[in-house]
Every structure is written in C-alpha cells, then in structure tokens.
Amino acid sequence: MxxxxxxxxxxxxxxxxxxxxxxxxxxxxxxxxxxxxxxxxxxxxxxSSAASSLASGRMRNLGVIMPELHRWFFNTVLTGISAEATRAGYDVTLYNVTADPEVRQEIFTAFLRRRRVDAVIVVALELSDWEELELARLGIPVVIIGGSSGTLPGVSMDDAAVTELATAHLLELGHEVVGFIGGAEQFDADYKVPSQRRAGFDRALRDRHIASEPALIGEADFTIPGGFHAARQLLGTPGTGMTGLVAASDEMAIGAILAARELGIRVPEDLSVVGVDGHELGALFELTTVDQHAQNQGATAAKLILATVESDGTHPKSLQRSFDLLVRRSTARVPRESSA
Amino acid sequence: MxxxxxxxxxxxxxxxxxxxxxxxxxxxxxxxxxxxxxxxxxxxxxxSSAASSLASGRMRNLGVIMPELHRWFFNTVLTGISAEATRAGYDVTLYNVTADPEVRQEIFTAFLRRRRVDAVIVVALELSDWEELELARLGIPVVIIGGSSGTLPGVSMDDAAVTELATAHLLELGHEVVGFIGGAEQFDADYKVPSQRRAGFDRALRDRHIASEPALIGEADFTIPGGFHAARQLLGTPGTGMTGLVAASDEMAIGAILAARELGIRVPEDLSVVGVDGHELGALFELTTVDQHAQNQGATAAKLILATVESDGTHPKSLQRSFDLLVRRSTARVPRESSA
DNA sequence: CTCCATACTGGAAGCGCTTGCACTCAGGAT
DNA sequence: ATCCTGAGTGCAAGCGCTTCCAGTATGGAG
Known part of the structure; x- marks a missing residue:
C-alpha cells in the first residue's frame, strides 16, 4: 500500500x-x-481512513440506527441517506437495532461509543431517556427521522396532519362512515407515529362533528398482511355502512384493498381507501395516498447533518417535511345510496 | 473521553x-x-476505533455492497448480515451501488480503498473484471452472495436448479403448458441470476421433452408491478392453453396472481403459479415457492467471512446454500379438461 | 528602497492504540 | 542447588496521517 x-x-x-x-x-x-x-x-x-481519523478526529462516516429494514419506509429512507452520504464522500454504517433489548443496548454503549461516526441519524425509533443521554454524550450531531424527541432535532412530518388530510379527503368526497386501520395499542410501544396518525383521523372527524365509531377502528402492524386481516374483519362486520377507509400506512391500505377484493367489495365504487406514505406499490393498486417523500426525508436528514458536521458542529435545526395528497383511483365520491 | x-x-x-x-x-x-x-x-x-485500527490493522468492520435496498432479497440478506456482524462485534458499512456508473466506480476506488473494512460481502452484483481486480487488490476476504464470480468465493444457490425444481413441481402436477416470467434480456445485464433461472425452467421442460413456447415467456424486472404487467400480457393472449406459470421471483409471482385475479382467472383452479424466493408476502397469497432462505444466506456469508477474518485470513470457501420447495395453495393438479 | 503581510512549505509533535522485545520471577526438571 | 521455561509485565517504537509552528519567499504598500 x-x-x-x-x-x-x-x-x-x-x-x-x-x-x-x-x-x-x-x-x-x-x-x-x-x-x-x-x-x-x-x-x-x-x-488510510484509520490514520486520517486518528489524526484529525474526523471519520467521514455517518451512523444510521434503524429498527428494521423490511418495511418500505425504512429501506427507502436508508436509500436516500446512502445516496447523499456517498455523494459527500461519507461512508454509512448501519446499526440495525433489533427487538432484542440486549442488542439494542449494546449498540448504544459498545458500538456507538467507539467513535466511529461523525454523526448519527436515528430512524423511527422512540428513544428512552437513557438512550438520548447516551447519544448526547457522544458529542456528535444527531438527527431523528420519523420519530420524536424532546431534546434532539429531527426531520419529521406532522404525523397527525397527514392522516387528517387523508381523512378530510374522504369526508370531502361525501363519505360519512369512515373506518381507520392503524397501529395496535401496544404495537411499537416505543414509537409514537401510530398514535399520532390515529389522532389526525380523530381530529378530522371531530372537526366535522362526526362521532368516532369503535367498531370502525382496526389494528394492524403497518404491513400488507396486517392491513389485510384488519380490513377483512372490519369489512366483514355487517351493517356498519362504512364507505371510506383510512389506513395509517400504504402497506396496510394495500392489504385492505386486497381484503375488499376478496370479499367482493369494489374499490372505489363500494369503498374508498386512502393510505399514507407514497409507497411505490401504490401505483399498481391505484391507491390514493399522502406522499411523505420518504427518500427525500432520508436525503434531507443526511444533507442537514453532514452540513453540520462539515461546518462548525453546532446542533442541526429541526426541519418539517412537507407531504402531498396524491389522488388516484382508490377513492371516489360516495355513492348516492350509501349502503356498504 | x-x-x-x-x-x-x-x-x-x-x-x-x-x-x-x-x-x-x-x-x-x-x-x-x-x-x-x-x-x-x-x-x-x-x-477509539481509529487508534485501534491504525495500530492493529483490524477494523472490526464489514463492508456490504448492494445495488439496491427495496427488493425483498436485498434487505433480507442485509438483515441477516447485520445481525451476525453485530453479534460478532463488527460494524456494517453499507455501500449502495446505484445505477450511476460514476458512483459505482467511486465505491470501488475511493471508498473501499480507504481500508475501512476487514472484509467485503458483495450482494447480487455481477462484477466486471476490473471490479474483481480492485476487490482482489484490497487484500481482504471477499464473499459474493447471489451472484457469481470465476475467482471469488461465494455463498450461492444453484439458480438454475431452483427454477427447475419449481417447474418440475408444476409438471408433476400434470401441467403441460407452462409459462415463465423472468428477467428481460437486458435487465441487469450484469447479473446472471435471471438467465440462470430461465435456464432451469428450460431444462425442466427439455427433460420432459416439452417444447419451450416463446409466447409463454414473459419478461419483467423481478418486482410485483413487473410481474403483474408481464402476466397480464401472457394471460391475455388467447388460446395458449397455459395452466401453469413459473415466476423467477416471488414478487413477480405475486404480481402474476394479482393479474390473474383481475382477469378473472382463478388460482389455482385455472392457473397454478409458483415463485422463487420465500418472500414473506408469499403467505398472504398462499404462494407455492422455492424458499432460498435469504436471511440465512446473509447470516451465513457474514459468519463465513468473519471466521476468515478472525483466523488466518486465507480465503473463505464457497458454500452452496440449500433451498426447499414450499407448497402452498397457489399450485394444484391440472384440471381434467385443460383449457385456460 | 524598505517593511510587512501573505502565500507556501517543511519539521516535528502528536492522535490513542498495539505489539515486539526485554526483563523479572516462579516453579518444575535435572 | 542450578537451569530452563513460560507466564506476566513494562518500555518504547511505531501505525499513517494532520496540523501547529516556524521559516522562506514574494509582492504590494509606504
């Protein structure tokens, strides 16, 4: 060499x-x-990066902490981060925090404290106080995506506003009996997005003085199969008169569409379905959704944090990401005689 | 500190x-x-990892090169690698080689040559001679997953055998007119798996002295939408008498099932569909598939290469991964009067 | 024609570890 | 009792860069 x-x-x-x-x-x-x-x-x-790092204290390496890689949101955000980091000449070190609490703790103590990264992006993880403290102790910039923190800056969306927008879309189309599929009460106890999305749904109904019907609320894990099963149950319940369905993620929305098809319920003639995410599979199902530009979120977070690293090292600012209603064919005006 | x-x-x-x-x-x-x-x-x-690395020459870091993260195979393999690396106290640095040839070259020259990783796992990338050379010049162990190389060891499957098995399954069920959806001629020119999978299909037919019908071959990009469109065209062609369909990936198989449903073709009554992968969505669609244990492939590759790194540093051996036919409800015996 | 700020450049001191080597000291073999 | 072996330890020399500092040259200002 x-x-x-x-x-x-x-x-x-x-x-x-x-x-x-x-x-x-x-x-x-x-x-x-x-x-x-x-x-x-x-x-x-x-x-040699080791020599350079040792002498300068700079690693040219960006740490990313994620709970999983399968769900679309995660690998999409990661793709965005990776592209941006590569462009800037930074490596990306991936820490996949699994459900195992020991592994999780190990990541925060042993791995991160080796000072291998200049900055950390935390994706969709609700951090414990202890974890935030550990992160702060690293003395490097930290940015949160799709999660919230009292003390750490983040690139986030107003997760309530997103479902509120989706729900409002349905209401404007004349739907009056609208269901919702979101996170289970105990799903990802440490992740607030599900409850926020639920809150947005509730708010939209409340604004129109529509009572929220417990029978119209389904719980799932944000995946296609999860949405499928939840929707099948919701749709299988007779006499609800439900004509609209809001899913807190596109994957669940797709599952719901599949369930509807299986039950012979036409979308959108009998049932309008709207999701949230901007999942690439949405196009195939002609799914109306609220696009949250996930890849962009990743890229933005990376850009933000790298700028911080390269400049002074002051803490990055929080950024609010925009989102857009993307109307496709899974939603339509409520039929004249509304009876599901 | x-x-x-x-x-x-x-x-x-x-x-x-x-x-x-x-x-x-x-x-x-x-x-x-x-x-x-x-x-x-x-x-x-x-x-401090930098100091330790500089002094010892060991990085405790595993590099992973992948062309993308969205398709199930990739993020599943990555999950397997990450879990194993974490267990061994190794970091994982992700190099997402995009379609941009400049980025790709940059990864091989600038990034990898900083000597930041002790070993590299290359996932589903057909390497050019120059790239193999660059990799060899790094002087560190390299393992390939889901790709092939004349000189580099790998954890691989016999990609022809896999589709051969899937096809044979259909033939044994009595199907005589079997279609295939695989990679387009020019899809991932630099990735041989698609052509191998096609070869397995051809071989199975040839063994039974069944002529391969060009009209029964569809091309797609291994995704659900890709499979959907290819299948719709195949199934829309009248008079083929096709009763069985082999897809070179589960995602395409799922797309095919969706297309069949849209066309009113019942699976498996009218059409048997079999995929390859062991995709987690397969269960929802009751898809018969050949499970290639992707997460395991990742874990195995990581274990293999880390063992090499920790011991002498001789080159790791190649390993052949097993695969299993997983029969679910998307395939059935061919109906008595076979007419699609 | 001086003087000084500025642009370049080299010397050398680390950055925080690892490891070869030398040394001491027991304990077992002879 | 003597020698040898090997475990346990410290010293010091790096690993390959970065950067502070000092030194030299250069050009414009006075």
Whole structure:
C-alpha cells in the first residue's frame, strides 16, 4: 500500500504538503497541488481512513440506527441517506437495532461509543431517556427521522396532519362512515407515529362533528398482511355502512384493498381507501395516498447533518417535511345510496 | 473521553497491559485483568476505533455492497448480515451501488480503498473484471452472495436448479403448458441470476421433452408491478392453453396472481403459479415457492467471512446454500379438461 | 528602497492504540 | 542447588496521517 510519504517523496515535497493538497485544507500553490494530484493518481494513493481519523478526529462516516429494514419506509429512507452520504464522500454504517433489548443496548454503549461516526441519524425509533443521554454524550450531531424527541432535532412530518388530510379527503368526497386501520395499542410501544396518525383521523372527524365509531377502528402492524386481516374483519362486520377507509400506512391500505377484493367489495365504487406514505406499490393498486417523500426525508436528514458536521458542529435545526395528497383511483365520491 | 492511559493509571498498570487485558491477546494474570475490567467499566472506557485500527490493522468492520435496498432479497440478506456482524462485534458499512456508473466506480476506488473494512460481502452484483481486480487488490476476504464470480468465493444457490425444481413441481402436477416470467434480456445485464433461472425452467421442460413456447415467456424486472404487467400480457393472449406459470421471483409471482385475479382467472383452479424466493408476502397469497432462505444466506456469508477474518485470513470457501420447495395453495393438479 | 503581510512549505509533535522485545520471577526438571 | 521455561509485565517504537509552528519567499504598500 502506498502511503502519504511515498507520494511526498515521488512528488518531491513534504508529507505535510501532500496532506494539505489532498485534503484541501491549508494553502498549497496551484502547481504543487497539480503535481501532487498527478503523482497520487499515478501511485493509486488513497489515504488510510484509520490514520486520517486518528489524526484529525474526523471519520467521514455517518451512523444510521434503524429498527428494521423490511418495511418500505425504512429501506427507502436508508436509500436516500446512502445516496447523499456517498455523494459527500461519507461512508454509512448501519446499526440495525433489533427487538432484542440486549442488542439494542449494546449498540448504544459498545458500538456507538467507539467513535466511529461523525454523526448519527436515528430512524423511527422512540428513544428512552437513557438512550438520548447516551447519544448526547457522544458529542456528535444527531438527527431523528420519523420519530420524536424532546431534546434532539429531527426531520419529521406532522404525523397527525397527514392522516387528517387523508381523512378530510374522504369526508370531502361525501363519505360519512369512515373506518381507520392503524397501529395496535401496544404495537411499537416505543414509537409514537401510530398514535399520532390515529389522532389526525380523530381530529378530522371531530372537526366535522362526526362521532368516532369503535367498531370502525382496526389494528394492524403497518404491513400488507396486517392491513389485510384488519380490513377483512372490519369489512366483514355487517351493517356498519362504512364507505371510506383510512389506513395509517400504504402497506396496510394495500392489504385492505386486497381484503375488499376478496370479499367482493369494489374499490372505489363500494369503498374508498386512502393510505399514507407514497409507497411505490401504490401505483399498481391505484391507491390514493399522502406522499411523505420518504427518500427525500432520508436525503434531507443526511444533507442537514453532514452540513453540520462539515461546518462548525453546532446542533442541526429541526426541519418539517412537507407531504402531498396524491389522488388516484382508490377513492371516489360516495355513492348516492350509501349502503356498504 | 477517557483513554487507555487513564485506565492504565487508575488501575496501576501499564497501557500495554490494559490493551492486552481488554483485547484478550497476550497474557494477563486473572487478578490484573479483573481489576482492569472493573476500572474500565467504572470509567466507561471504550477504545477509539481509529487508534485501534491504525495500530492493529483490524477494523472490526464489514463492508456490504448492494445495488439496491427495496427488493425483498436485498434487505433480507442485509438483515441477516447485520445481525451476525453485530453479534460478532463488527460494524456494517453499507455501500449502495446505484445505477450511476460514476458512483459505482467511486465505491470501488475511493471508498473501499480507504481500508475501512476487514472484509467485503458483495450482494447480487455481477462484477466486471476490473471490479474483481480492485476487490482482489484490497487484500481482504471477499464473499459474493447471489451472484457469481470465476475467482471469488461465494455463498450461492444453484439458480438454475431452483427454477427447475419449481417447474418440475408444476409438471408433476400434470401441467403441460407452462409459462415463465423472468428477467428481460437486458435487465441487469450484469447479473446472471435471471438467465440462470430461465435456464432451469428450460431444462425442466427439455427433460420432459416439452417444447419451450416463446409466447409463454414473459419478461419483467423481478418486482410485483413487473410481474403483474408481464402476466397480464401472457394471460391475455388467447388460446395458449397455459395452466401453469413459473415466476423467477416471488414478487413477480405475486404480481402474476394479482393479474390473474383481475382477469378473472382463478388460482389455482385455472392457473397454478409458483415463485422463487420465500418472500414473506408469499403467505398472504398462499404462494407455492422455492424458499432460498435469504436471511440465512446473509447470516451465513457474514459468519463465513468473519471466521476468515478472525483466523488466518486465507480465503473463505464457497458454500452452496440449500433451498426447499414450499407448497402452498397457489399450485394444484391440472384440471381434467385443460383449457385456460 | 524598505517593511510587512501573505502565500507556501517543511519539521516535528502528536492522535490513542498495539505489539515486539526485554526483563523479572516462579516453579518444575535435572 | 542450578537451569530452563513460560507466564506476566513494562518500555518504547511505531501505525499513517494532520496540523501547529516556524521559516522562506514574494509582492504590494509606504
């Protein structure tokens, strides 16, 4: 492996100058820099990250903590982060916090404290006080996506407003009996998004003075099968007169559409379904949804935190992400005689 | 931040001894080690990875190169790798090679050459000669998953055997007109799995002396929408008499089932559909498939390569993964009068 | 024609660990 | 009793960069 010194010797300058030329910090004359760049390329020189990190304290590495990778939101956000990090020359180190509490704790103590990353992005994890403290103790910028924290900045959406918008869409179409599929009471106890989304649904109903009907509320785990089963039960309940259904995630909405099809309920003629996410499968099911631009959320968080790292190191600011209602064919005006 | 020296002083020993006690390399008396461990815990000491890496040449970091994260296979393999790496105390650095050739090249030159990882797992990427060379030049163990290489070891499946098994299953059920949905000729030009899977299908037919019918071959990109569109075209073609359909991935198989439903074709009464993967959504669609234990593939690759890293550093051996036919309700014996 | 700020450059001191080497000290073999 | 072996420990030399500092040259200001 060629080292800095090899380059310095070959270029006839000191190691210090090579370092400056390659990193862009400090002054180097144009001619010298050109010469060094040429020699470095010739020798295929790439600086050792360990040496560079040790000397400078900079890692050029971004940590990402996520609870899982299967659900669309997570891998989409991760894709966004990764693209942005790569563009900036940063590596991405993935910490997959599993359900195992020991693993989770290990991540926060052993792994993160090795000082391997310059910054951390936490995705959709509700942090315990202890965890926030550990994170703060790292002394590096932290940004939260799709979760909330009293003390840490985040790139987030108003998760209540999102379902409120979805619900309002249905109400405006004339639906009066609207159901909801969201997180189970105990689903992801440590993740507030489900309850927020539920709150938005409730709010929309309340604003129109419509009573929330417990029989119209289903619980699922945000996946397609989860939505399928919850919807089948909801739709199988006779006499509800439900003509609209809001799902707190697109995956559940898709599950609901599948359930409706199985039961011979036409979407949107008999039932309007709206989801939340902007899942790529939505197009296939012509699903009306509230797009939360997940990939963008990841990219934005990465950009935000990398800017912080590269500049002073003050704490990044929180950012509110926008979202848009994307109307497709799974929602329609309520039929004249509304009887499900 | 507390350093090794702090611990050494507090424990009344030399830094060398602390290092040995904490890393487990070299001899330290039981009493001394206990004392050091106690002090280290007390001081919340965690070694700086940069310093440790620089001095030892070990990174405790595993690189993973993937072309994408959305498709089920990828995030499932990654989950398996991550779990295993975490267990072993290794970080996972993710390199998401996008379609952009510049980014791809950048990963192989700039990123990987910083010597940040002890080993690399390449997932479902057909490497160019140049890339294999670059990888070899890194001088670290490399393992391929779901791709092939003449020179690099891998954890792989016989991708032809898999579809052969799926196809044989259909043939054994009495189906004689069997269609296939696989990769487009130019889909992932640099990824051989699609053509292998096609080859397995062809082989199964040939073994039974059944001619392969071009009209029964569909092309898609391994996703649900892709499978949907390909299947709709295949199924929409009148007079083929097709009663069985093999999809080269579960996602395409699911798309095909959706297409069949839309066209009023019953599965499995009118059409048997079999996929390949073991996708978690398969259960919902009662999809018969060939389970390739993807998460296991990831875990196995990680275990394999970490063992190599921890021991001598000789090259890891290739491993052939097993796969199992998982019969569910999407396949059935061919109806008496076979006419689609 | 001086003087001084500025642009470049090199020397050298680390960054915080790991590890080869030398040393001491028991305990077992002779 | 002597020698040898090996466990246990400390010293010190790095690992390959970064960056502070000091030194030299250069150009414009006075």
């Amino acid at each position: 060629t080292s800095l010194d090899d380059v310095a010797k070959a270029a006839g300058v000191s190691a210090a100058t090579v370092s400056r030329a390659l990193s862009g910090r400090g002054n180097v004359s144009k001619a010298t820099r050109a010469k060094i760049l040429e020699v470095a390329a010739e020798l295929d020189y790439v600086a | 507390t350093s090794l020296d702090d611990v050494a002083k507090a424990a009344g020993v030399s830094a060398a001894t602390v290092s040995r006690a904490l890393s487990g390399r070299g001899n330290v008396s039981k009493a001394t080690r206990a004392k050091i461990l106690e002090v280290a815990a007390e001081l919340d000491y965690v070694a």
